[in-house]
Amino acid sequence: xTSTSPETSPARVECVQGIPVVVISGxxxxxxxxxxxxxxxxxxxxxxxxxxxxxxxxxxxxxxxxRSILQIIKHTNRSGGRTGIFSVPEQILEAIxxxxxxxxxxxxxxxxxxxxxxxx
Amino acid sequence: MGESLTIEVRNTQDAIAPATEExxxxxxxxxxxxxxxxxxxLAIEELVTNCIHYGYDDTAEHTxxxxxxxxxxxxxxxxxxxxxxxxxxxxxxxxxxxELEDRPxxxxxxxxxxKLADEMTYERVxxxxxxxxxxxxxx
Numbered sequence: 001x002t003s004t005s006p007e008t009s010p011a012r013v014e015c016v017q018g019i020p021v022v023v024i025s026g027x028x029x030x031x032x033x034x035x036x037x038x039x040x041x042x043x044x045x046x047x048x049x050x051x052x053x054x055x056x057x058x059x060x061x062x063x064x065x066x067r068s069i070l071q072i073i074k075h076t077n078r079s080g081g082r083t084g085i086f087s088v089p090e091q092i093l094e095a096i097x098x099x100x101x102x103x104x105x106x107x108x109x110x111x112x113x114x115x116x117x118x119x120x
Numbered sequence: 121m122g123e124s125l126t127i128e129v130r131n132t133q134d135a136i137a138p139a140t141e142e143x144x145x146x147x148x149x150x151x152x153x154x155x156x157x158x159x160x161x162l163a164i165e166e167l168v169t170n171c172i173h174y175g176y177d178d179t180a181e182h183t184x185x186x187x188x189x190x191x192x193x194x195x196x197x198x199x200x201x202x203x204x205x206x207x208x209x210x211x212x213x214x215x216x217x218x219e220l221e222d223r224p225x226x227x228x229x230x231x232x233x234x235k236l237a238d239e240m241t242y243e244r245v246x247x248x249x250x251x252x253x254x255x256x257x258x259x
Contacts, residue, residue: 030169031137060158062165063229091158098235099228100214 010036013043019050019118021111022072025057028065036068044072049081050118054111056087061095073104082106086114122191123150129164131172131182131201139186140164146188147195156195156255159236160188163253166229167199167208171249175203194238194256202248208233209242209251 010032014021020043028036043051051072069083076083084106088096096102108114125146129139140161147157168184176182185200208230234240239254 030133030165060161062162063232064165064169066228091155094236095232098232 009039011039013039016052017115017118019052019115020048021052021054023054023057027060028058028068029060029062030064033064033068036065037071040068040072044075047079048076049079051076051083052111052114052118053083053085054087055085055089055092058089058092061092063099066095066099066101069101070104073101084108084114084118086111122189124190125188127186127188129168129184129186131168131176131184131203133169133172136165136168139168143186143188150190152190152195153257155236156257159233159253159255160195160197162229162236163197163199163233166233167251170206170208170229171201171203174206175201175249177204194254197253197255199251199253200248205244206249207242207244209240 010026010028011022011024014023022040022043024036026032053069053072073083082105085096086108087110088107093107096105106114106117108117125143127139127142129135143160143164144157147160152160164186171182171184182202185198187198187200189196189198211227211230214227214231233253236255237253238256239252241252243250243252
Protein backbone atom coordinates (compact mmCIF):
# COMPACT_ATOMS: atom_id res chain seq x y z
CA UNK A 1 0.00 0.00 0.00
CA THR A 2 1.82 3.11 -1.13
CA SER A 3 0.43 6.59 -0.96
CA THR A 4 1.28 9.06 -3.66
CA SER A 5 -0.98 11.82 -2.44
CA PRO A 6 0.19 14.52 -0.05
CA GLU A 7 -0.19 13.63 3.58
CA THR A 8 -3.22 15.14 5.29
CA SER A 9 -2.16 18.24 7.15
CA PRO A 10 -1.19 17.18 10.64
CA ALA A 11 -1.75 20.60 12.16
CA ARG A 12 -3.80 23.74 12.12
CA VAL A 13 -2.71 27.10 13.48
CA GLU A 14 -5.05 29.27 15.52
CA CYS A 15 -4.28 32.76 16.71
CA VAL A 16 -5.40 33.24 20.29
CA GLN A 17 -4.70 36.50 22.13
CA GLY A 18 -2.08 37.24 19.51
CA ILE A 19 -0.29 33.95 20.13
CA PRO A 20 -0.01 31.20 17.50
CA VAL A 21 -1.51 28.01 18.88
CA VAL A 22 -0.50 25.04 16.75
CA VAL A 23 -2.96 22.17 17.17
CA ILE A 24 -1.25 18.94 16.11
CA SER A 25 -3.21 15.77 15.37
CA GLY A 26 -2.21 12.16 14.97
CA UNK A 27 1.36 11.09 14.36
CA UNK A 28 4.32 13.43 14.09
CA UNK A 29 6.90 11.15 12.51
CA UNK A 30 9.09 10.75 9.46
CA UNK A 31 5.99 10.44 7.28
CA UNK A 32 4.06 13.47 8.53
CA UNK A 33 6.89 15.78 9.63
CA UNK A 34 7.57 17.21 6.13
CA UNK A 35 3.99 18.44 5.73
CA UNK A 36 4.03 19.76 9.27
CA UNK A 37 7.29 21.61 8.61
CA UNK A 38 5.68 23.38 5.66
CA UNK A 39 2.81 24.53 7.85
CA UNK A 40 5.15 25.54 10.64
CA UNK A 41 7.33 27.50 8.22
CA UNK A 42 4.29 29.53 7.17
CA UNK A 43 3.60 30.33 10.80
CA UNK A 44 7.27 31.22 11.37
CA UNK A 45 7.35 33.66 8.46
CA UNK A 46 6.73 36.25 11.16
CA UNK A 47 8.64 36.51 14.39
CA UNK A 48 7.05 35.20 17.56
CA UNK A 49 8.35 35.27 21.10
CA UNK A 50 5.63 32.85 22.12
CA UNK A 51 4.19 29.87 20.29
CA UNK A 52 1.96 27.30 21.98
CA UNK A 53 1.59 23.70 20.84
CA UNK A 54 -1.63 21.82 21.63
CA UNK A 55 -0.45 18.22 21.78
CA UNK A 56 -3.71 16.70 23.05
CA UNK A 57 -4.33 14.94 19.74
CA UNK A 58 -0.80 13.64 19.21
CA UNK A 59 -0.71 9.84 19.24
CA UNK A 60 2.92 9.24 18.36
CA UNK A 61 6.11 11.27 18.07
CA UNK A 62 9.50 10.13 16.79
CA UNK A 63 12.85 11.88 16.52
CA UNK A 64 11.66 13.36 13.22
CA UNK A 65 8.70 14.94 14.99
CA UNK A 66 10.91 16.24 17.77
CA ARG A 67 13.17 17.85 15.18
CA SER A 68 10.14 19.66 13.80
CA ILE A 69 9.30 20.94 17.27
CA LEU A 70 12.93 21.96 17.75
CA GLN A 71 12.61 24.33 14.79
CA ILE A 72 9.74 26.08 16.56
CA ILE A 73 11.75 26.23 19.79
CA LYS A 74 14.63 27.86 17.93
CA HIS A 75 12.18 30.28 16.32
CA THR A 76 10.84 31.60 19.61
CA ASN A 77 14.34 31.61 21.10
CA ARG A 78 15.50 33.95 18.36
CA SER A 79 12.89 36.46 19.54
CA GLY A 80 13.97 36.07 23.15
CA GLY A 81 10.93 33.97 24.01
CA ARG A 82 9.87 30.37 24.65
CA THR A 83 7.69 27.70 23.12
CA GLY A 84 5.04 26.19 25.36
CA ILE A 85 3.18 22.90 25.09
CA PHE A 86 -0.04 21.85 26.79
CA SER A 87 -2.40 18.89 27.21
CA VAL A 88 0.45 16.48 26.53
CA PRO A 89 -0.45 12.77 26.58
CA GLU A 90 1.65 10.75 29.00
CA GLN A 91 3.55 8.74 26.39
CA ILE A 92 4.33 11.87 24.38
CA LEU A 93 5.56 13.65 27.50
CA GLU A 94 7.84 10.71 28.24
CA ALA A 95 9.29 10.91 24.73
CA ILE A 96 9.91 14.63 25.22
CA UNK A 97 11.57 14.05 28.57
CA UNK A 98 13.90 11.26 27.48
CA UNK A 99 14.93 13.32 24.50
CA UNK A 100 16.16 16.11 26.75
CA UNK A 101 13.60 18.58 25.43
CA UNK A 102 11.92 19.29 28.75
CA UNK A 103 14.19 22.20 29.76
CA UNK A 104 13.64 23.79 26.38
CA UNK A 105 9.86 24.07 26.74
CA UNK A 106 7.25 25.48 29.08
CA UNK A 107 4.89 22.63 29.86
CA UNK A 108 1.30 23.42 30.86
CA UNK A 109 -1.52 21.05 31.83
CA UNK A 110 -4.17 22.69 29.65
CA UNK A 111 -4.94 25.48 27.18
CA UNK A 112 -6.20 27.97 29.75
CA UNK A 113 -3.10 27.67 31.93
CA UNK A 114 -0.92 27.91 28.86
CA UNK A 115 -2.58 31.10 27.69
CA UNK A 116 -2.57 32.59 31.19
CA UNK A 117 1.11 31.75 31.48
CA UNK A 118 1.91 33.50 28.24
CA UNK A 119 2.16 37.18 27.56
CA UNK A 120 2.28 38.93 24.20
CA MET B 121 4.63 -20.92 24.23
CA GLY B 122 5.47 -17.82 22.19
CA GLU B 123 4.09 -15.88 19.28
CA SER B 124 6.15 -14.37 16.47
CA LEU B 125 5.85 -12.06 13.49
CA THR B 126 8.32 -11.38 10.70
CA ILE B 127 8.11 -8.37 8.38
CA GLU B 128 10.47 -7.70 5.49
CA VAL B 129 10.86 -4.02 4.71
CA ARG B 130 12.39 -2.51 1.57
CA ASN B 131 14.95 0.20 2.14
CA THR B 132 12.63 2.99 1.02
CA GLN B 133 10.90 5.63 3.12
CA ASP B 134 7.40 4.67 1.92
CA ALA B 135 7.89 1.10 3.13
CA ILE B 136 7.89 2.22 6.75
CA ALA B 137 4.20 3.06 7.15
CA PRO B 138 2.83 -0.32 5.93
CA ALA B 139 5.32 -2.15 8.14
CA THR B 140 4.32 -0.03 11.11
CA GLU B 141 0.63 -0.67 10.47
CA GLU B 142 1.12 -4.41 10.21
CA UNK B 143 3.19 -4.53 13.39
CA UNK B 144 0.67 -2.41 15.26
CA UNK B 145 -2.22 -4.66 14.23
CA UNK B 146 -0.37 -7.77 15.36
CA UNK B 147 0.72 -6.23 18.67
CA UNK B 148 -2.79 -4.98 19.47
CA UNK B 149 -4.26 -8.37 18.58
CA UNK B 150 -1.87 -9.90 21.11
CA UNK B 151 -2.87 -7.37 23.77
CA UNK B 152 0.59 -5.89 24.08
CA UNK B 153 0.65 -2.82 26.34
CA UNK B 154 0.51 0.64 24.70
CA UNK B 155 3.95 1.52 26.06
CA UNK B 156 5.46 -1.55 24.46
CA UNK B 157 3.68 -0.91 21.18
CA UNK B 158 5.08 2.62 21.21
CA UNK B 159 8.64 1.32 21.55
CA UNK B 160 8.12 -1.20 18.74
CA UNK B 161 6.74 1.40 16.33
CA LEU B 162 9.45 3.86 17.26
CA ALA B 163 12.12 1.22 16.71
CA ILE B 164 10.79 0.43 13.25
CA GLU B 165 10.88 4.07 12.24
CA GLU B 166 14.20 5.00 13.81
CA LEU B 167 16.19 1.92 12.81
CA VAL B 168 14.77 1.60 9.30
CA THR B 169 15.17 5.33 8.63
CA ASN B 170 18.74 5.18 9.89
CA CYS B 171 19.45 2.25 7.62
CA ILE B 172 17.92 3.96 4.59
CA HIS B 173 19.95 7.12 5.11
CA TYR B 174 23.31 5.72 6.15
CA GLY B 175 23.35 2.02 5.42
CA TYR B 176 24.11 1.79 1.75
CA ASP B 177 26.25 3.35 -0.97
CA ASP B 178 24.37 1.78 -3.87
CA THR B 179 20.90 2.36 -5.28
CA ALA B 180 19.96 -1.31 -5.17
CA GLU B 181 17.02 -2.60 -3.26
CA HIS B 182 17.84 -4.01 0.13
CA THR B 183 15.67 -5.76 2.65
CA UNK B 184 15.49 -5.02 6.34
CA UNK B 185 14.09 -7.83 8.43
CA UNK B 186 11.92 -7.16 11.45
CA UNK B 187 11.23 -10.08 13.79
CA UNK B 188 8.89 -9.76 16.74
CA UNK B 189 8.53 -12.36 19.46
CA UNK B 190 6.26 -12.54 22.48
CA UNK B 191 7.22 -14.91 25.26
CA UNK B 192 7.50 -14.93 29.04
CA UNK B 193 5.83 -11.56 29.37
CA UNK B 194 8.31 -9.75 27.13
CA UNK B 195 8.40 -8.44 23.58
CA UNK B 196 11.62 -9.12 21.72
CA UNK B 197 12.32 -7.33 18.50
CA UNK B 198 15.21 -8.00 16.15
CA UNK B 199 16.09 -5.70 13.26
CA UNK B 200 18.52 -7.15 10.75
CA UNK B 201 20.01 -5.34 7.76
CA UNK B 202 22.94 -5.88 5.40
CA UNK B 203 24.10 -2.26 5.35
CA UNK B 204 27.31 -0.74 6.62
CA UNK B 205 28.39 -1.81 10.04
CA UNK B 206 26.61 0.38 12.55
CA UNK B 207 26.38 -0.26 16.27
CA UNK B 208 23.57 1.88 17.73
CA UNK B 209 24.20 0.59 21.24
CA UNK B 210 27.60 2.23 21.34
CA UNK B 211 26.74 5.22 19.17
CA UNK B 212 27.62 8.47 20.93
CA UNK B 213 24.95 10.01 23.14
CA UNK B 214 23.55 13.29 21.91
CA UNK B 215 25.29 16.09 23.77
CA UNK B 216 22.56 17.64 25.86
CA UNK B 217 24.88 20.29 27.18
CA UNK B 218 25.31 21.98 23.84
CA GLU B 219 23.77 25.36 23.21
CA LEU B 220 20.46 25.03 21.46
CA GLU B 221 21.66 26.25 18.07
CA ASP B 222 24.51 23.74 18.10
CA ARG B 223 22.44 20.79 19.16
CA PRO B 224 22.89 18.06 16.58
CA UNK B 225 19.90 16.20 15.26
CA UNK B 226 21.64 12.92 14.72
CA UNK B 227 21.53 10.18 17.30
CA UNK B 228 18.31 11.32 18.96
CA UNK B 229 16.21 8.43 17.68
CA UNK B 230 18.70 5.82 18.83
CA UNK B 231 18.92 7.55 22.20
CA UNK B 232 15.15 7.34 22.58
CA UNK B 233 15.21 3.60 21.88
CA UNK B 234 17.98 3.06 24.42
CA LYS B 235 15.96 4.83 27.09
CA LEU B 236 12.61 3.18 26.33
CA ALA B 237 13.79 -0.39 25.90
CA ASP B 238 14.67 -2.62 28.85
CA GLU B 239 17.51 -4.09 26.86
CA MET B 240 19.19 -3.14 23.60
CA THR B 241 21.99 -5.20 22.15
CA TYR B 242 23.88 -5.28 18.88
CA GLU B 243 25.89 -7.85 16.99
CA ARG B 244 27.44 -8.01 13.56
CA VAL B 245 26.70 -11.45 12.11
CA UNK B 246 27.45 -12.73 8.59
CA UNK B 247 27.93 -9.20 7.26
CA UNK B 248 24.69 -7.98 8.78
CA UNK B 249 23.74 -5.63 11.58
CA UNK B 250 21.39 -7.13 14.13
CA UNK B 251 19.82 -4.97 16.78
CA UNK B 252 17.81 -6.66 19.51
CA UNK B 253 15.39 -4.83 21.76
CA UNK B 254 13.54 -6.27 24.71
CA UNK B 255 10.63 -4.68 26.54
CA UNK B 256 9.12 -6.44 29.50
CA UNK B 257 5.42 -6.07 29.94
CA UNK B 258 4.33 -4.79 33.32
CA UNK B 259 2.28 -7.52 34.90
